[in-house]
Amino acid sequence: MTLESQSTKEKILQSALKLFSKKGYLGATTREIAKDAGVAEVTLFRHFTSKEKLLEGVLENYSFLPELKQKMPEILSLKYEEALHLIVKTFLKSLLTRKDTIKIIKSEILTHPDKISPFFQPFLRELYETLANYFVEMQRGGILKDFDPTLASRALLGMVFSYFEVEEFIFQREGSQESYEQILRDFVYIFARGTLK
Amino acid sequence: MTLESQSTKEKILQSALKLFSKKGYLGATTREIAKDAGVAEVTLFRHFTSKEKLLEGVLENYSFLPELKQKMPEILSLKYEEALHLIVKTFLKSLLTRKDTIKIIKSEILTHPDKISPFFQPFLRELYETLANYFVEMQRGGILKDFDPTLASRALLGMVFSYFEVEEFIFQREGSQESYEQILRDFVYIFARGTLK
Amino acid sequence: MTLESQSTKEKILQSALKLFSKKGYLGATTREIAKDAGVAEVTLFRHFTSKEKLLEGVLENYSFLPELKQKMPEILSLKYEEALHLIVKTFLKSLLTRKDTIKIIKSEILTHPDKISPFFQPFLRELYETLANYFVEMQRGGILKDFDPTLASRALLGMVFSYFEVEEFIFQREGSQESYEQILRDFVYIFARGTLK
Amino acid sequence: MTLESQSTKEKILQSALKLFSKKGYLGATTREIAKDAGVAEVTLFRHFTSKEKLLEGVLENYSFLPELKQKMPEILSLKYEEALHLIVKTFLKSLLTRKDTIKIIKSEILTHPDKISPFFQPFLRELYETLANYFVEMQRGGILKDFDPTLASRALLGMVFSYFEVEEFIFQREGSQESYEQILRDFVYIFARGTLK
DNA sequence: GATGAATGAGGTTTCATTCAT
DNA sequence: TATGAATGAAACCTCATTCAT
Incomplete structure (x- = not known):
């Protein structure tokens, strides 16, 4: 369950990274991010509350390492x-x-x-x-x-x-x-x- | 006539430059660009056909000079x-x-x-x-x-x-x-x- | 003058007939009717006051004859x-x-x-x-x-x-x-x- | 669920039939169709993608039977x-x-x-x-x-x-x-x- | 935890029409 | 008479988000 859910979150983050970087923050819609991640749009909001939080998630998650x-x-x-x-x-x-x-x-x-x-x-x-x-x-x-x-x-x-x-x-x-x-x-x-x- | 119209176009271009640079292409709306330029939204479209053409106009107009x-x-x-x-x-x-x-x-x-x-x-x-x-x-x-x-x-x-x-x-x-x-x-x-x- | 103007009116009526019959009353725009007639859009309104009057004009003008x-x-x-x-x-x-x-x-x-x-x-x-x-x-x-x-x-x-x-x-x-x-x-x-x- | 949704779609189709037949395809707006059906305008688009698809839906749905x-x-x-x-x-x-x-x-x-x-x-x-x-x-x-x-x-x-x-x-x-x-x-x-x- | 259905707000664009010349 | 420029209103449609299950 925790594993499942982590992987769902991870899939969303990866799709978000991909689409934000391809189309920009405003250009990428939550609909297509969810679709790309293979989940329902609502599920994305379960995990991130808002699109902005998703952006934060993407940045945090993939942060540079020294x-x-x-x-x-x-x-x-x-x-x-x-x-x-x-x-x-x-x-x-x-x-x-x-x-x-x-x-x-x-x-x-x-x-x-x-x-x-x-x-x-x-x-x-x-x-x-x-x-x-x-x-x-x-x-x-x-x-x-x-x-x-x-x-x-x-x-x-x-x-x-x-x-x-x-x-x-x-x-x-x-x-x-x-x-x-x-x-x-x-x-x-x-x-x-x-x-x- | 030509002068008036040029100045209208110019005003729109300046507002567009300002707002595109502040909020991005998608983030800046034609509505607020028109408002900032002091013209009706339709007027903007009389001069530029579409938002994309407006972007092109901005880039051309303010192009670097050697x-x-x-x-x-x-x-x-x-x-x-x-x-x-x-x-x-x-x-x-x-x-x-x-x-x-x-x-x-x-x-x-x-x-x-x-x-x-x-x-x-x-x-x-x-x-x-x-x-x-x-x-x-x-x-x-x-x-x-x-x-x-x-x-x-x-x-x-x-x-x-x-x-x-x-x-x-x-x-x-x-x-x-x-x-x-x-x-x-x-x-x-x-x-x-x-x-x- | 009267001749000129009659012919202008006539051109508009013909274009209107053509375009109304091709695209319907709402589907045909005053812009394209004017363009097809080779006059400015305003000129059309000089002659017909409103789009509806133009429709009336078309119907009257081309009315069936017994x-x-x-x-x-x-x-x-x-x-x-x-x-x-x-x-x-x-x-x-x-x-x-x-x-x-x-x-x-x-x-x-x-x-x-x-x-x-x-x-x-x-x-x-x-x-x-x-x-x-x-x-x-x-x-x-x-x-x-x-x-x-x-x-x-x-x-x-x-x-x-x-x-x-x-x-x-x-x-x-x-x-x-x-x-x-x-x-x-x-x-x-x-x-x-x-x-x- | 399916029943609910079917009934929503049906309501939209009925309103569309009514209004298209009263005002024509272009004359009837999606806004009033939605209002007449008692749903939000967006909901109409969730079900039919575009106004044209709605027209198709109306025609298919109410097709003649021999x-x-x-x-x-x-x-x-x-x-x-x-x-x-x-x-x-x-x-x-x-x-x-x-x-x-x-x-x-x-x-x-x-x-x-x-x-x-x-x-x-x-x-x-x-x-x-x-x-x-x-x-x-x-x-x-x-x-x-x-x-x-x-x-x-x-x-x-x-x-x-x-x-x-x-x-x-x-x-x-x-x-x-x-x-x-x-x-x-x-x-x-x-x-x-x-x-x- | 996941989702299908629904939505308020707002986007770009087009329309018929008016103003000033 | 004829027109280039300007516009208010409204069109279709999309977005992020919520509700109920």
């Missing part, structure tokens, strides 16, 4: 340029994996800032912080120049994110991890030269 | 780092000016790719091309290293755009030109060092 | 069966000529009885009367049996009208005068035998 | 003139019963031939056929002259239908079965004399 943090020890043991490469590779991988969620965030931040921001801002801050800490470490080690570490984080991640955004959403290119490999190398090369002492 | 190109001569006469600074400054200025249009593009690309892409892709390609040409010039002059010029364009503009995006849309920080000044300097510094021979 | 009456002398000089044949032939010809008007009458009598009846009832009554008078004449001459002459008129015309109706409107068969020739002969034959002494 | 066929054995056992009388009486009864449906057919055939024809043509053909078969039988028995049996069917039914049409729809006379009795007798008398050997 995979980067988990890789931090490995990163610290690598040479600077290799470390940067691992960082952006991990970042890009998570972007590709969360592509649907990112679509929703991008298209709903405008109309539901109150729903999106509280969940997305902390993630961003922590991401920047984590990377900035790494830069501070390296600056202390005398390896890097004395730049604003948070700003540099945003520069590096920004290059990657913007590239990803344009490729996937503007040019609609469905890139694979591998297809991004060389680009990441080039970005890292420029950034590394620009920040090394 | 202000960068116009500045190219001046850019070529400056020292590399100063040139980069002028480039990103011009770019950011246009982002801030077109903020509402960008909002619409970001949130509707998902659900109206057919409407948005044809108008946005060429602009992007030309933007990258223009900047890449500058890099090629500088590489020929022996000033820059031998990197992929288009990719580098995207790296530089990506940093700026991503920063702009996060500030304005995620952190909702209504930044002025001036408030971005130092950040642009820092980005340019990193990028310049990373690309100079 | 072509039968004009043929009465000839009819009286013919043998009974030949006379009947000329009568139904004349009747059918007028049906085929007025087909569009008949369409309108059939489809609008329901929703505009007040507009249609006053114009159509007198015509019918006169038609029946005229034919009945002929029957009375022939009964007095001892040629025909002693039946109700008006009822017999309606029987004869009813056969023809019903056939016409089914062919043209139900089976959509655009018949020519000639294609009806034999059918009329058969109808007349049955009716003649049924009424002759 | 009551004539059922009476065929009795007819065959009667004398010719009595047989004809029973035939036209049955026909007229069905016309009076289906008056509303006939109104709709008459007024919408023009604008919805695709909806009406497929449902009405087969009925007509079968009606003509059934009656023609009777005439053929009688011709074989040497009782009737050698005329085209289908044409004769249309002549007989045409007289009756046309009379009905003019009375009910043009003269708006709401006739009862009885009021038609004598007229039918007269029609039958003429037709019988005209076709008997």
Whole structure:
């Protein structure tokens, strides 16, 4: 029973993620989400009270996980340029994996800032912080120049994110991890030269 | 007559831009757009046939202009780092000016790719091309290293755009030109060092 | 001027006849009638005040003319069966000529009885009367049996009208005068035998 | 459940029949149909998807039934003139019963031939056929002259239908079965004399 | 927990018509 | 006389949601 019901909820969430990301929050109707999930429309409301709660559910459920943090020890043991490469590779991988969620965030931040921001801002801050800490470490080690570490984080991640955004959403290119490999190398090369002492 | 009518059309377009960017295409109703423009709802349809045509009108009307190109001569006469600074400054200025249009593009690309892409892709390609040409010039002059010029364009503009995006849309920080000044300097510094021979 | 204006009015009436008969009174819009007539929509209202007045105009303008009456002398000089044949032939010809008007009458009598009846009832009554008078004449001459002459008129015309109706409107068969020739002969034959002494 | 729902659907169909026949398809609004049926407007759309489907529903639901066929054995056992009388009486009864449906057919055939024809043509053909078969039988028995049996069917039914049409729809006379009795007798008398050997 | 039936509110769009020129 | 621009009213239809089972 609990299992059954969990799975029902899960099915609804998956359909919602799929359809919200394809048609936007307003464009996807509860009717079609329910149909896609194979349940009656009312059942959706049993589980989520309102469409907005469903959106929240989707965002919570599929929230980013700090995979980067988990890789931090490995990163610290690598040479600077290799470390940067691992960082952006991990970042890009998570972007590709969360592509649907990112679509929703991008298209709903405008109309539901109150729903999106509280969940997305902390993630961003922590991401920047984590990377900035790494830069501070390296600056202390005398390896890097004395730049604003948070700003540099945003520069590096920004290059990657913007590239990803344009490729996937503007040019609609469905890139694979591998297809991004060389680009990441080039970005890292420029950034590394620009920040090394 | 023509003047009157143009101004009516213009008023509708402005209201549409405002409301589409605030509430999204589906979230903004023709009723409130008309009301905001101070005309009857039917009048809107006399001028645009359908809501979709209105969206097209908004996008066409407020289309980006290659202000960068116009500045190219001046850019070529400056020292590399100063040139980069002028480039990103011009770019950011246009982002801030077109903020509402960008909002619409970001949130509707998902659900109206057919409407948005044809108008946005060429602009992007030309933007990258223009900047890449500058890099090629500088590489020929022996000033820059031998990197992929288009990719580098995207790296530089990506940093700026991503920063702009996060500030304005995620952190909702209504930044002025001036408030971005130092950040642009820092980005340019990193990028310049990373690309100079 | 008067000529010009008459011709404008006439063009509108023709377009209205055409479109009312194709799409019904409600189905045809003033916009498309005006467009078909090659005038601005407002011009139509200059000439007819309202859509209803336009319908009246169409009905008046194209009203049936008692072509039968004009043929009465000839009819009286013919043998009974030949006379009947000329009568139904004349009747059918007028049906085929007025087909569009008949369409309108059939489809609008329901929703505009007040507009249609006053114009159509007198015509019918006169038609029946005229034919009945002929029957009375022939009964007095001892040629025909002693039946109700008006009822017999309606029987004869009813056969023809019903056939016409089914062919043209139900089976959509655009018949020519000639294609009806034999059918009329058969109808007349049955009716003649049924009424002759 | 099923019963409840059937009754709701039935109520809507009845109101639609009533209002379509009174005001025409375009003249009757879904709003008033729903109101007349005592349900919300949306409910109407839950059951019929679109106004056109509702029209189809009305036509299907109230389709003519070949009551004539059922009476065929009795007819065959009667004398010719009595047989004809029973035939036209049955026909007229069905016309009076289906008056509303006939109104709709008459007024919408023009604008919805695709909806009406497929449902009405087969009925007509079968009606003509059934009656023609009777005439053929009688011709074989040497009782009737050698005329085209289908044409004769249309002549007989045409007289009756046309009379009905003019009375009910043009003269708006709401006739009862009885009021038609004598007229039918007269029609039958003429037709019988005209076709008997 | 799940659902078929029902709904109030509101969406885009079209219509006949008027105003000002 | 003729018209381009504007409109109030209302059309069909859809949405998220509730009720009763």
